[in-house]
Amino acid sequence: MSRSLRPLFATAVIFAIAYALAVMQFPSMFSTRVLGNFLTDNAFLGITAVGMTFVIISGGIDLSVGAVIGFTGVLVAVLISWAGWHPLAAFGMALAVAALFGAVMGLAIHYLQVPAFIVTLAGMFLARGGASVITQDSVPVSHEFYDWISDLVIRLPGGGRLSFIGLLMVAVFVVGALVAHRTRFGSYVYALGGNTVSASLMGVPVARTTVGVYMLSSVLAALAGIVFSLYTSAGYPLAAVGVELDAISAVVIGGTLLTGGYGFVLGTFIGVMLLGLVQTYIIFDGTLSSWWTKIVIGALLFLFIVLQRLIFAASAQGEKAS
Amino acid sequence: MTRRLLSRLANPQLLALAGVLLINWFLFPNFFRITWQDGRLFGSLIDVLNRGAPVAILAIGMVGVIATKGVDLSVGAVMAMAGAVAATLVVAGYPAPVAVAAALVVGLLCGLWNGFLVAILDIQPIVATLVLMVAGRGIAQLITEGFIVTFTDPVLIFIGTGTFLGLPMAAVIAIVLLVMVTLLVRKTALGLFIEAVGVNRAAASLAGIRSRMLLLYVYGLSGFCAAIAGIIVAGDIRGADANNAGLWLELDAILAVVIGGTSLLGGRFSVPLAVVGALIIQAMNTGILVSGFPPEFNLIVKAALIFLVLIIQSPLATRIVPVRMPAREASK
Numbered sequence: 001m002s003r004s005l006r007p008l009f010a011t012a013v014i015f016a017i018a019y020a021l022a023v024m025q026f027p028s029m030f031s032t033r034v035l036g037n038f039l040t041d042n043a044f045l046g047i048t049a050v051g052m053t054f055v056i057i058s059g060g061i062d063l064s065v066g067a068v069i070g071f072t073g074v075l076v077a078v079l080i081s082w083a084g085w086h087p088l089a090a091f092g093m094a095l096a097v098a099a100l101f102g103a104v105m106g107l108a109i110h111y112l113q114v115p116a117f118i119v120t121l122a123g124m125f126l127a128r129g130g131a132s133v134i135t136q137d138s139v140p141v142s143h144e145f146y147d148w149i150s151d152l153v154i155r156l157p158g159g160g161r162l163s164f165i166g167l168l169m170v171a172v173f174v175v176g177a178l179v180a181h182r183t184r185f186g187s188y189v190y191a192l193g194g195n196t197v198s199a200s201l202m203g204v205p206v207a208r209t210t211v212g213v214y215m216l217s218s219v220l221a222a223l224a225g226i227v228f229s230l231y232t233s234a235g236y237p238l239a240a241v242g243v244e245l246d247a248i249s250a251v252v253i254g255g256t257l258l259t260g261g262y263g264f265v266l267g268t269f270i271g272v273m274l275l276g277l278v279q280t281y282i283i284f285d286g287t288l289s290s291w292w293t294k295i296v297i298g299a300l301l302f303l304f305i306v307l308q309r310l311i312f313a314a315s316a317q318g319e320k321a322s
Numbered sequence: 323m324t325r326r327l328l329s330r331l332a333n334p335q336l337l338a339l340a341g342v343l344l345i346n347w348f349l350f351p352n353f354f355r356i357t358w359q360d361g362r363l364f365g366s367l368i369d370v371l372n373r374g375a376p377v378a379i380l381a382i383g384m385v386g387v388i389a390t391k392g393v394d395l396s397v398g399a400v401m402a403m404a405g406a407v408a409a410t411l412v413v414a415g416y417p418a419p420v421a422v423a424a425a426l427v428v429g430l431l432c433g434l435w436n437g438f439l440v441a442i443l444d445i446q447p448i449v450a451t452l453v454l455m456v457a458g459r460g461i462a463q464l465i466t467e468g469f470i471v472t473f474t475d476p477v478l479i480f481i482g483t484g485t486f487l488g489l490p491m492a493a494v495i496a497i498v499l500l501v502m503v504t505l506l507v508r509k510t511a512l513g514l515f516i517e518a519v520g521v522n523r524a525a526a527s528l529a530g531i532r533s534r535m536l537l538l539y540v541y542g543l544s545g546f547c548a549a550i551a552g553i554i555v556a557g558d559i560r561g562a563d564a565n566n567a568g569l570w571l572e573l574d575a576i577l578a579v580v581i582g583g584t585s586l587l588g589g590r591f592s593v594p595l596a597v598v599g600a601l602i603i604q605a606m607n608t609g610i611l612v613s614g615f616p617p618e619f620n621l622i623v624k625a626a627l628i629f630l631v632l633i634i635q636s637p638l639a640t641r642i643v644p645v646r647m648p649a650r651e652a653s654k
Contacts, residue, residue: 061448108629112636115586117393117448121573122628129621136618245456258449291463291564298457305445305453 006311007255008267011304015274022277026284032160034280039166042276044069044224044231045246046169046269049254050176051220052247053268057180058213059193059260060109060116064123065221066243068098070236071131072225077139077235087145094222101127102218106211120214124244131237138236141229149230165227172220177265189213193260249297250275253304274300334634335582335598342605343367349613362485366608368493374604375492376401376551376568380575381582381596382496382503383433383547386540388579390520391588392440392447394541397548397575399458400432401568404552406465409473409562418477426549432458433545434538441537455572462564472561482557492554496597499547504593513591516540520588577624578603581631603627 023030039046048065055062072094079090101123108119154162180186188209191199200206224243229235254271256263278296282288346366347353356365380397387394404425411421432454439450473479484491507513518526519533527533551571556562581599584591603624610620 108632112632114632114636118576118580118586118628118632121576122625122632125573125621125628126625129618129625132618133616133622245452248452249456252449258446289463289468291460291468294460295457295464298453298460301449301456302453305439305449306443309443309445 007308008264008270010307010311011253011255011267011270011274015270015277018274018277022281022284026281029280029284032156032158034160036156036160036162036166038273038276038280039169040161040163040231041279042272043163043165043169044228044240045243045250045275046272047172047224047227048221048243049247049250049268049272050172050265051217052244053176053251053254053256053263053265054180054189054213055116055217056248056251056256056258057193057260057263058189058210059196060210060213061120061248061258062105062214062217062221063117063120063244064101064105064127065217065224065247066240066245067124067127067131068101068218068221069225069228069240069243070238071127072098072222073229073232073235073239074131074134074139074237075235076226076229077141078134080141080143081139087141087143091226094226095219098218098222098225099215102215103211105218106214109214110207110210128237134237135235136237138234140234142233146230146233165230168227172223173265173269180265185209185212190261193262195261246275246297249301253300255304255308257308333583333595335595335602338581339598339602339605342602342609346605346609346612349609353612358488361488362490363488366612368490370601370604370608371493372490373608374601375490375496376555377571377574377578377603378496378597378600379499379547379551379554380571381578381600382499382593383544384575384579385582385584385591385593385596386507386516387447387544388576388584388586389516389588389591390537390540391523391586392537392541393451393576393586394433394436394544394548395448395451395572396432396436396454396458397544397551398568398570398572399455399462400429400545400548401552401555401571402462402562402564403432403458403465404429404549405556405562405567406462406471406564408478408553409471409556410465412473412475412478413471418475421475421478422481422553425553426546429545429547429549429552430542431545433542433548436545437538437541440541441534459564462562462567466562466564468564470561470563474560478553478557479560480557482554482560492558495550495554499550500593500597503543507593512536517589517591520585520591574603575600577628580635581627583635585635 028034048069052062052065075094075097076087076090079085079093080087085093105119105123108114109116112119149164152164154167156162180189188199188204191202191204192206192209196206225240228240232239250271251263251268252258252271253274254264254267254269256267275297278300279293282290282293343353350366353366356363356367358364384394384397407428408421408425411424412418436451436454439445439453440447443450481491481495486494507516515526515531515536518529518531519536523533548568552568555567578599579596580586581602582592582596584596606623606627607620610623611617
């Protein structure tokens with residue numbers, strides 16, 4: 001057990017060290033206010049990253065999530081502001097559209113036997129193009145339901161605020177972890193990522209699981225789009241460009257192997273928090289420009305990939321020796 | 323020989339290009355009209371060549387990478403970096419050849435870095451090149467210090483917008499590169515080695531191919547091509563925009579290669595057809611623009627095109643409709 005949890009442990013230690021160093025430099029970073037904002041500001045990224053974790057554990061990749069976030073934001077905003085729907089009905093519609101979208105991608109990946117990244121690339125073009133065809137402008141949303149949700153906060157001692165969307169992200173992570181480690185679907189996903197051929201020989205329903213994984217990813221991306229819409233109170237077709245890269249980075253930093261079959265939903269949570277920490281640190285510092293975020297995330301990504309290789313090479317040798 | 327040439331011309335990619343051009347002609351009757359003005363050719367067709375050149379150049383580099391079962395996601399970011407290096411150096415007073423050479427070296431180094439991660443550290447290509455895709459644009463902004471660096475250097479502007487024998491310089495560069503790379507992979511054993519590594523890297527290594535060196539070359543070439551495209555794009559707008567130069571062009575380049583019939587599973591590739599793929603994409607872009615549709619439809623048409631190509635290439639379709647496969651495929 002300890003060996004399989006090693007990457008997760010490494011990520012947690014690095015997060016703790018990085019946070020401690022940041023707090024030593026800026027003591028005010030250690031406050032409930034900053035921690036609460038960590039959750040709120042990264043809620044949409046975290047929810048997307050949970051879906052991405054499942055996709056990557058199954059041995060695939062989903063490049064369409066950022067576009068699905070943008071599309072959902074526009075769809076929800078248009079349905080509420082132009083068509084006069086109730087937000088909850090618009091949310092339901094957006095989730096249903098995303099489920100269908102993910103199912104089609106999963107079917108294409110399984111039955112056409114093409115790499116996931118090219119199918120989801122087409123999905124990305126489709127969703128981004130669809131959003132831009134609906135509208136090219138930012139559509140504002142003002143509805144009492146939105147105000148009501150943004151007032152739903154738990155105040156913490158020290159001025160911190162736990163917002164609804166922040167708690168929603170935590171809930172998605174808890175449910176995601178339970179599904180991954182405690183359900184039959186979860187073990188199917190791991191089996192699929194380990195080795196598709198032996199999984200199907202063992203009786204894993206490969207088609208159903210593949211479709212399920214991409215449906216889950218798209219639905220969670222749509223949920224993230226809804227959260228993004230609540231967060232910004234608007235829908236914009238070019239919103240969340242490149243979030244798929246952040247989500248993939250968070251998953252990899254969280255210790256999930258991109259070759260599939262191995263990973264943790266909880267690790268992704270730490271990965272998202274680490275990305276949030278980098279951004280917060282750069283804002284706190286004030287003299288560093290925002291493009292340092294990208295460079296640091298790239299460097300972290302590189303560090304963790306190399307770390308994973310070293311750990312796995314070491315454990316493979318250990319297994320041979322024993 | 324003539325029959326072989328004819329059957330080569332009747333391949334799906336060239337037919338598709340002809341089809342797209344015909345549709346453009348229906349939508350816009352003046353599409354094929356080319357005029358000679360001020361010592362250069364003008365017309366929609368020339369525009370397709372000119373605008374399609376950067377993606378075609380990226381595709382020429384990408385073909386080799388995809389043929390080895392890899393992918394290079396970083397080319398867009400490398401374009402931004404190369405443009406930033408060239409622009410910053412000429413603004414700082416260095417002569418243009420030095421700036422261009424420096425940009426090309428930066429592109430080559432980026433490609434070799436990707437190759438190092440893939441070949442030596444054995445990291446999956448998608449992840450290895452993701453590192454530079456994320457970080458590269460940040461580095462480009464670091465070079466330009468967050469500004470759009472504009473320049474008036476005549477040599478750089480000539481590379482982006484000049485003409486040679488009436489043809490746009492960008493198209494001329496793409497054609498020269500196409501001929502050179504095609505000769506390199508088809509008149510030497512290099513192409514065969516690339517295919518062997520793409521089909522089965524372990525077997526290729528056992529057969530005596532130095533697969534690590536080969537992967538380094540292939541990724542190096544991709545980075546080098548990206549740098550050329552980056553210099554062209556920077557020269558075209560007379561400035562280096564670290565945020566937007568080459569944005570999402572990696573996806574267009576991959577799409578061009580896939581349309582060109584190169585298998586994403588490695589082992590079968592064609593450099594000229596990848597360039598045809600790039601021209602198909604650009605002809606569609608231009609067609610949508612000249613016919614007055616909003617440019618947003620572009621993305622949807624592209625998505626439909628990817629699905630179409632995937633369905634045609636899929637094993638499912640070959641089972642239903644037996645398609646003539648190239649001889650090299652059949653021998654497997």
